Amino acid sequence: MRLVFVLLLLLLPGSALAQTDALPPTPQQVVELAIDDFIRPAMAGFSVSTVKLEDAMGRLCAAPDRGTLDTARRAFGDAVLAHARIAFLRFGPLVEDNRQERLLFWPDRKGIALKQVQAALATGEETAASVDGLRQKSVAMQGFGALEFVLFGSDADNLATGSGYRCSYGLAVAGAIRRTARELKHAWMAEPGIATRMLSPTADDPDYRTTEEVLEDLVGAMAHGTEAIRDTRLLPFIGRDGAAPNARAALYWRSGMTMPDIGAEFAGIADLLRVSRIGEAGGADGIWASDAATFEFRNVVRALGVITGPTLADALADPKQLQGLRYLVILSQSLNTLFGERLSAALKLSVGFSSLDGD
Template sequence: MNVRLALSLAAWLAMPAAHAAQAADRVVTAAIEGYVRPAYAEFEARSGELAGAVGQLCSAPSPAALDGVRREFGRTVSAWSRIELLHLGPVTEANRLERVLFWPDRKGTGLKQVQAALANEDPTAVDPATLAGKSVAMQGLGALEFVLFGPDAETLAATAGYRCAYAAAIAKNVAGIAEAIEEEWQRPGGYADKWSNPGEANPFFHDETEARNELLGVIVEGLEMVHDQRLGFLGETAGEDKPKQALFWRSGLTVENIAGGLAGLSRLFEASGIPDMLPTGQAWIAESIRFEFANAAHAADRADGPVDEALKDPARRNALSYLRIVTRSLSDLFGTKLAAELGLTAGFSSLDGD
C-alpha cells in the first residue's frame, strides 16, 4: 500500500497559522538546500567520473585501469547510497529509481537478462540510447556491478571487447539519469518549489502539513527499507543467512551501502532543522535519534567488509544484527515519538503490501 503517513491536525490547529507556514517553509527548504540538492549533485559528479573511467578502460585496458573503474564504482555507489532511500521527487518519475538500481531482484530476472546480453553480445545493449529503452534491470548499478565484478570480469583488464562496451553504455546511462534528476531538483517551478511552497493550487502539497508529512514519511520509510530489505539477508541463525541475496555483495559494498543510507537519513534529519521544532522538554527525542544514528554508524564500522566474510565472523555478524535493532528503534523514534510530538500519526508503509 503506497501510503506514507496519515496526519493528525490537532497540534497544528493550536498553532498560529503564520507560525505554521513559516516553520513548514523553513524546514522543507532547509532539507532541500542543506541535503537533498547537494546529495544529488554529488551523485551526478561521481557517476560522471565513473563513466569517464570506464571509457578510459575501454580505450586502454589494463589491470590498473580496471582497478580504477572499480574504485569509481565504489564512490558512485557510496554517493547513491546516501540518497537512494529518499523515494520522492524526480527520481520517482520516468522509472529513474529502478533504472539506476533494480533491486531486489527476487526471481533473478535481471541477472538472467544481463547474462544473456553478455552471452549473445546484444548490440542494442552497448548503445546508451537503445539501452535506456530496454529492461530497467539491464541498465543500472546492479547490472554494472555484475559486469565489473562477476564471472570473467578480469578479462576487462586485457581486452576492450563487448563486455567493456556494455559497461560503458551502462555507466553513461546512469550518468545521464543522474544529470536529469539533478536538473529537475534545480528547475524553477519543479518539484523542489512545489514541496517547499504548499498551497491550494499546488498539485502535490495542499498545505504545510502535507509537506511535512513527505519529509517525515520518507525518513520512516527509508528506515523500514534498511530493516526489512537491505538487512534481509540475515537469518534468524547464522545457518540461515543468505549473503548472495545482499545488495552489492559481489563488489563487497553491502555494508557500506547500508551505512551510507543511514548516514543520509541522519544528515537529512539534521539539515532540515527538525530537532529545532521540538520544545525544550522534548529535546530528548532528537538526542535519542542522534544517539541511535551514532550507534548504527559504529555497528556498520565493526561489520565493514565483504558481507560473506562478515557473516562468518560472530562479532561482525552480531554488529549486523544490532543494525536491525537500531533501525527498528529509529523507526519508533521517528514514526511514533517524534511524529506524535509534531502532530503526526504513523500510517502504513509502502513496504507493507496491499
C-alpha cells in the same frame, strides 16, 4: 577505507539543542534547509560521481589494463556511496519515470537483472550497448546491479585485457546511470519545479497543499528509509525467521560494497535530520525524538565498526560480527519508530504506509 569514510559521516553533533543558539526553525525554514542544505547538494554530488564513473568506464574501454579496471571499480564504489545517500528520498523526481528502479533494481528476488545481463553478454545484444538503446529496455539492465556484474561478476577480470562487448555494455550502463542522475539534479534545481512546489504549497497542488504535507514526505522518507535498510539491505542476507545467513543474498556482495552502502544510507538519513533541524520544529517532544535518533545513529557507528570482514561471508561466520549485523537490524527498527511515530507525532503529522508494504 570506504567504510571508515562512511563512519565519519555518521559522527553527528550530540544534541538538537546544541546545534544552534538560534530560535527553533519554522516548518517553512525546515523545508528550505532540507532542500538547500541536503537534497540539492546530495543530488549534485551524486550527479558528479556518475560523470566520473562514465569517464572511468570510457577510459577502461579505450585502454584496457589492470590500472583502468581498478579505476573503474573505484569509481563504481564512489557512485554507489553517493547514490546510497539519496536512495531514501522516495518521493518526487526519484519515483517518477521509474528512476528509482532504473538506478537500482532491488530487491530482485527472482534474479531478473542477473538473467537479463548474462543474456546480453552472451548474445552481444547490440541495442543494449548504447545509452539510448539501453534506456528503452528493462530497467533491470540499466542500473548499479547490472554494472556491478559487468565489473565484478564472472569473467570480469577479462576487462583488463580487452573485452569488447562487455565493456561497451558497461559503458552504456554507466551512461544510463549518469543520465538518470542528471535528470534528478536538474529536477531539484529547476525553478519552478519540485523545490518550488515544496516551498510554496498551494491548494490545487496534487501532493503539497500545505507545509505539513511537505514535512510528511520528509519524515516519511526518513522513516521508510530506515525500514528499507532493515528489510531490503540487512535481512535478506542475515536471514529472516530463523533462515541461515547467506552472503550471496546481499546487495553488492560481488563488489564488497554491501556494508559501505548500508552505512552511507544511514548517513544520508542522519544528515537530513541534522541539517533540516526538523526536530526543533516539533518543540520539546521533537527535540527528544531527534536527540534519541542521533543517539541511535551513534550506535550504528559502533555496530558498523564491529563488522571488519574481511569479506561479508567472513563477517557472517564470526559470531561477534554477526551480532553486530543483527544489532543493526534492531537499530533500524528503533529509528523507524522514532521517525514514524515519535517525530511525526511531535510535528502533528500523519506518515503514511511505506512503499515496501505488501512487497
